[in-house]
Amino acid sequence: MKIVTICGAGIGTSGILKVNAERALERLGIEADITATDVGSVGVVAADAQVILTSPELVERIGKTNADVIVIENYFDVDELAAKLEIALG
Amino acid sequence: MPLPPLPDSAISIGLRVDDWRDAVRAAGGALERSGATTADYTERMVGVIDEFGAYVVIAPGLALAHARPGDDVLTEGLSVVTLAEPVAFGHPHNDPVAVIVGLAVTSSDEHVHFVAELANVFNDEQVIPELARATDAAGIRSLLGATPSAGEPL
Numbered sequence: 103m104k105i106v107t108i109c110g111a112g113i114g115t116s117g118i119l120k121v122n123a124e125r126a127l128e129r130l131g132i133e134a135d136i137t138a139t140d141v142g143s144v145g146v147v148a149a150d151a152q153v154i155l156t157s158p159e160l161v162e163r164i165g166k167t168n169a170d171v172i173v174i175e176n177y178f179d180v181d182e183l184a185a186k187l188e189i190a191l192g
Numbered sequence: 193m194p195l196p197p198l199p200d201s202a203i204s205i206g207l208r209v210d211d212w213r214d215a216v217r218a219a220g221g222a223l224e225r226s227g228a229t230t231a232d233y234t235e236r237m238v239g240v241i242d243e244f245g246a247y248v249v250i251a252p253g254l255a256l257a258h259a260r261p262g263d264d265v266l267t268e269g270l271s272v273v274t275l276a277e278p279v280a281f282g283h284p285h286n287d288p289v290a291v292i293v294g295l296a297v298t299s300s301d302e303h304v305h306f307v308a309e310l311a312n313v314f315n316d317e318q319v320i321p322e323l324a325r326a327t328d329a330a331g332i333r334s335l336l337g338a339t340p341s342a343g344e345p346l
Contacts (some may be wrong), residue, residue, distance in 0.1 A: 109244075110247060111259055111260045112260065118311045118314075121307065122311055122315070158284050159245035176250070176252060
């Protein structure tokens with residue numbers, strides 16, 4: 103299982119999303135590799151990913167992908183992350 | 193890994209701004225005053241939002257202003273700006289923004305450690321409204337678990 107978190111600069115917000123997605127997965131008992139990257143690199147980094155996590159603004163920039171794109175509103179809300187990840191992975 | 197130091201110079205409380213650009217520039221100005229960055233970095237933080245939109249508004253009321261590492265980052269740094277009147281950044285769910293945290297890192301590796309610490313702090317949903325209400329720099333440092341300078345206690 104590979105999950106990619108995306109932000110514009112590839113630092114900061116995608117890192118926070120990675121940390122909290124790891125917490126959400128731990129709660130769900132699911133193991134996955136989570137990589138934080140920037141939206142410009144998503145085509146390469148997420149080529150073999152099952153799930154892409156990002157914010158509402160960046161969805162349209164992701165382009166063509168086979169991964170499930172999950173939009174997260176509050177990056178600090180582990181409940182939101184866990185619920186959305188459970189739907190996507192369950 | 194602890195957060196970078198948060199000296200008084202890196203904190204502005206109850207600022208009045210016209211729009212999100214002013215708010216981000218205030219967070220950049222605070223990073224500059226603390227010696228973490230140059231003015232170029234401030235404009236790059238504005239540029240990230242111009243290019244990618246308001247995704248930096250990662251939770252209700254909070255913007256994490258940042259840009260990629262670069263020569264304009266002298267040392268890793270953190271700044272906090274709170275606004276007298278919240279402003280809209282253009283985020284569909286998390287506007288308006290009352291607290292701007294400015295973030296500067298020198299490489300994309302080091303940030304992951306203290307970003308995890310930021311995530312710890314803000315996983316308490318009360319922290320953003322409490323930051324917005326804080327009236328002095330010590331109160332803001334206490335909410336974040338930050339120190340005024342490297343190696344000093346709270």
